[in-house]
Amino acid sequence: MKAYQIQAGAGIAGLERVERQSEDPGASEIRVRVDAAALNHRDLSFARGQFYSRPGYPIIPLVDGYGEVIAVGEAVTRFKAGDRVITSYYPRWIDGALSPSKTAVSFGAQFDGTLAEEIVASEEAFVLAPRSLDAITAATLPCAGVTAWNALFVAGAVKPGGSVLLLGTGGVSLWALQLARAAGVFTIVTSSQDEKLERAHLLGASATINYRTTPEWENEVLRLTEGAGVDVVVEVGGEGTLARSLKAAGPSGTIVVIGRVSGGGGVSIEPGALIGGAKRLVGITAGSRAMLEQLVRFVDVNKIHPAVDKVFPFGEAPSAYEYLAGGRHFGKVVIDMRA
Ligand SMILES: NC(=O)c1ccc[n+]([C@@H]2O[C@H](COP(=O)([O-])OP(=O)(O)OC[C@H]3O[C@@H](n4cnc5c(N)ncnc54)[C@H](OP(=O)(O)O)[C@@H]3O)[C@@H](O)[C@H]2O)c1
Incomplete structure (x- = not known):
């Protein structure tokens, strides 16, 4: 599968297009075909080396992602193939007050993120996407x-x-x-x-x-x-x-x-x-999965369509980073994995 990888501090020029092996999901994991991934200021900070990560370790960047479940492990109970899902910022922060262990890891920082054709992760790290949003807009919920x-x-x-x-x-x-x-x-x-x-x-x-x-x-x-x-x-x-x-x-x-x-x-x-x-x-730091689920309901009930400024095709991901860094955007910058 196609993906980008980057090392913390490598700068935008350090974004490298790579081919990665497709993985089978473990017992409690799901495999998601990523359709859209949104950029956040934290992804610029990561590229600039201003965000905590393991040094010298290339990682697939970005935390925001929307996609369709294409395979589930045998112990998965929350999702089935065909479900439309979005990532949850802190996979271990399900609900309640935060703790250092709940917020120790997030997509696209301490482990692989969403700038890839597919992502395999614990079923706990996803929620059902809003029914009222398309791939591009739904991808903007997990962080911002x-x-x-x-x-x-x-x-x-x-x-x-x-x-x-x-x-x-x-x-x-x-x-x-x-x-x-x-x-x-x-x-x-x-x-x-x-x-x-x-x-x-x-x-x-x-x-x-x-x-x-x-x-x-x-x-x-x-x-x-x-x-x-x-x-x-x-x-x-x-x-x-x-x-x-x-x-x-x-x-x-x-x-x-x-x-x-x-x-x-x-x-x-x-x-x-x-x-x-x-x-x-x-x-504050992002939010729990329970907060994300509340947000999904609020978005559906109130028919909120998040402001997306510009959409870039997957092959132009470095340009999307440059565009965000330039500060001309109004709202979100999103990468369409299907384009
Ligand atoms: N704590 C958390 O969990 C969390 C989560 C998400 C983001 N963040 C942080 O929150 C910040 C915003 O993130 P973002 O993703 O929304 O960033 P963003 O989309 O890149 O937004 C940047 C915007 O900040 C505005 N800005 C720049 N300098 C300003 C100033 N002096 N006064 C007022 N506004 C100014 C600009 O708006 P105009 O062009 O309109 O002037 C600019 O477009 C970043 O530092 C990010 O790392 C933290």
Whole structure:
């Protein structure tokens, strides 16, 4: 079967097209024909050597995948041939609170991922795909989708009628926009580009701010919320945004710390910035399989079609990486394995 492999830190140029032997599934494993695989910022981090992995070990990259079950081991109970499935980010995190062992391994980092014609893994590492989505859109749930779900409804516990601030228009933020809108939440989206903000409005953003032309965007968030601040910040920015996000959150607000697209360096935070407003600073990492299953149901019920910016054929996977690294995307970048 055809696949790409890469070593952590090899850079995008280190993506190598290879032929791998097709594997038979073990007793508790399923074999899936991968139809689509989506890219995430973490896959760039992996290529750049900024993501934990075993050194000197080539791996099939990517965690996001959609496909059809083509063979099952004799002890498999959750799936049958013909089922449409998506990957679950942490195969060992089924439900409940996370623990180091539950989040120790994920596809496309510590073991082979989805940028291949086929994948063989434990049946525990998959869930049934949303019935309402096609291969390309369904492939975007396992990382960005479940992270947005966790940020809004688990860590952030936002309620209908509440408010959320979404930084930038990358995969996680636009997933969060579409979920929050469906849940009746007031959404403020920031971006470096007005054209992307117009597209965010079309996706249902309640208000938008250009963070380049309005560098003190936290004041604009306060103005838009009549001084109250937002209930939840989906904090994907890191070093360059965290201090402002703290100010943009209202009393009892939650800043869900997810990423570091603006840098991963240290940030100086005064204790009073949290104490005075009784604000919460919470880190999250993707989500459990149970969260992914909740997301699948929510997507089907609310007919959510995740924003996909561009689809690349399998043979142009390195171009898909370059495109994501260039930051021109609005939402998800997906690789169509059938093209
Ligand atoms: N903790 C977790 O479990 C988890 C899960 C998924 C992702 N992440 C992390 O979360 C971050 C986002 O991931 P992603 O996949 O959504 O990335 P992505 O699709 O590559 O999104 C990047 C976007 O971030 C925006 N951005 C860049 N600098 C910014 C700034 N200074 N202020 C506000 N927005 C800025 C840009 O939006 P505009 O072009 O609109 O300006 C850019 O398009 C990454 O650091 C990723 O590693 C963490």
